Amino acid sequence: MRPVLVAAVVVALLAAAAPAAPARDGGGRYAVRGQVVVSWHGAADRCAAAGVCGVRGTLTVGVAQRGSYSSDDAGSSVNSSGGGADPVVRVTRDGAHATCVERVGDGFGGVSIRRILGGRGALLLGIGGDFGDGLGAGRCAGPRPADLRPVLPAAKLPLRLARPVTRDLSGRRTFAAGAFDGEVVNDLRLTLRPAPPRRESRRARRPPPASAVPPRGQGEERRRVAVASVGYRVVGVTGDIGATFEAGPEGCELLDACGTTGRVAMQRAPGGSVAVYAEAPLRGRRPRTVADVTTARGAAVRGWGNLGDTAGVVTGETSRPGEPPCRDRIETAAGDVHVERRGSDARFGVEPASRSGLRTRCAGPYVPETPAFGTIALGALGEPRLQVTVRPRGGSFADAPYFGRLDGEMTLELEHVASDVRVERRARLR
């Protein structure tokens, strides 16, 4: 044990003695400390329809974290050097002796720092995390991370700081999330200190050697490739993708899940587009149709798209014996669509928007982040109308004590918008 401990100290000191990193736009050190408490209850005017009257919950987050942050043209970074948070959700139901207890959060101490869009290098420190699950009610009944993100405390971080400053982030904000009303109270204090001055190392200042950039045209040979691109608009979406679930008897008690069953389903409105791009070595005659390229030997087929800005809808229902079911409906961000070649077929995949994409405000499991897949023949790409039916892959899932089965299918109606078939000359490295 002893030599290892000595070595740990040596490592720490060697790290401290290491030369400085390249210059950056700015940054500093931060320490944030305090408590964040989110509380919610079934809203008197909306709880009956949703079956959540008498449901009360809290999310307590003790924040004690410090670290450093920096930002430059290459991006922003944050290093956490200590502390953490312990976000715990506790939800009770009137008349029931059980409590749903869940440790939530992303394991990064609950603090995240991200770049602010539009502000050059500006950073925003937020509680709740942009990673993992975020802060919400977890698998208990209550608000989703997306409901809380706008009302959790946040502070803009200065990139240039002359002297240490302390900011009081404390405050109280109310929110409404589905059939729940709630508030967020915090007593956080944020201390910011200037980053220690850093020197640019001699090695970083040295220009790259001229030999690193090959002269144009050297080491290349030209070849002809057939290229096709085709665009489709999503004009119809029918069906839904979802999951049915139930809680097993083992470990259900402290999640207040014993006897619960439920279903979640996601539907999407028509909207969005898909672009497919195919490329194949030209052998013989010029291609005339998209199918000539997609079905050619050695063709590479790739496609991307999304289901548009039109939001999808997730509906969820969780029932327990002798009680009115909890019902919720949330709008979700549109998922992405990707296309790839699978043998003689084009495989379409519809990705969920996020891990919590199928989590509603009712108690229930995290349904796995499984894309739904469907195939059509490669030769069909380019036709005026396409119909692709996607189904979730994977079948059963477990999120103890919950377990369930993915089900449903969604059919996308695609209408041809434009296509292009051409021959290009490409450089190929010898």
Added chain:
Amino acid sequence: MRSRVVIALALAAAAAAAGPGAAPAAAQVWGPDGKGARRQTTMPLRIDGVLTIGFRGHGPTCDATGMCGVSGTISIVPGGSRRLTLLEFEGGRRPQATVESEGRDAGRTRVTRAGADGTTHTCSDAWHVYLPLVGRFGGDGYAPFGLRALEGDSGGLIAGRCTAALGRDVVAALPSAVLHVRAVRQGSAELDLSGERVFTAGGLTGTVRSTMRIELGTATTRRVRRERQPEVPARRRLRVLVQQWAVERLDGSAQLAAQAAGDPFPCAVVDACGLAAAVRAAPALREGAVWLTGVAPARRSTRRQLEAALGLRRGRVPRRVHRGGYGAWSGRGTVSASATYADGTVCRSESPLVGGDVRIGVSGGRLRATWVAAPGALRSRCPGPAGTRESGHALLRGSLPLAALRDPRPTLRLARGGTFRSPGFAGTTTGSLALQLRRVSLRHLIVRE
């Protein structure tokens, strides 16, 4: 050669410091003694089922500990997928097995307490658990397998702020099995860790019930190529001086007093409204050591200057010197805790305090030391702030002039407490701890960065 050993040790320490669940690094493969792993076997590992611990005040002994009227449930639910890796070494070194987990194992508790006026109070809490599952292999090729491999509370099996049994109270009742290295090599096995056993400790009695079944998937074995030391272009030479002292005597204790943190934390959710918690940590010494290290560029420093930087002699100190240190001791001390509720009910708990450590820095011509209790080290059966994994407390601080280190037997006194806030609780630490040191060795190394 010496510097290589130090770097190997340093990498091993860095890999160990990566924490539970970290992927095995190459440094772990070749290890500090230079003997490499020759074979690596990996396989998926799946855990089905849960561990449930039910407890209540134990009739004959609960009065003395204030546990009468307490009852609760703890559940440990494994989550996520896992991978077991077995490394077999050359030269007769015992194999090592690690289990990496992608998910989080969840611990939860709900405890009810009958108040003096007959009302029922509820405390509920949740925490993350790390289940290492495989212990150390013995010379016979067997390793303990299952939750007992946690060896007491080291995995934080039971945590949280509520009244609860300690991990070491239930360790003998945890499901366990043994695993032979041959079975790991073959993979595709199923181990039944189900069962039910009773425990009684500290005024609590209860049942540990497991429905866990562990499935080892198909094993994939590959020969490990002899790892060569990564070729890092040498940039500069560093002079390292390591002064080591033995801890000859350890006297004193630390007290921690805490109450509910107040707004905005809702004290009722952890049954802490009006609660006053007190913990006394009294360490005991079996053996211990303190290290102080100085590092400076080799060309711009001499050994004598580094000795001056560590306070071991008078003289000039190198300009760019980095100094730091660490101290640790083993020995079985005691954690005595009490918690007084608003209604006057008092909970009492006694448990062992295993070892301890101090972090050491140098500034302003003084050696500054902090006694830090590891997360969970001060946990007791009573409610309070010490049960969370985030509750690593700086208990006591102290310093002494660097010049005092010229004495071959210096005494390091830590007598300055402080205030703390942990989730749901706030409090103070007080006390005094004296470490009587004896100079043991001084090592001088030149390493390439």
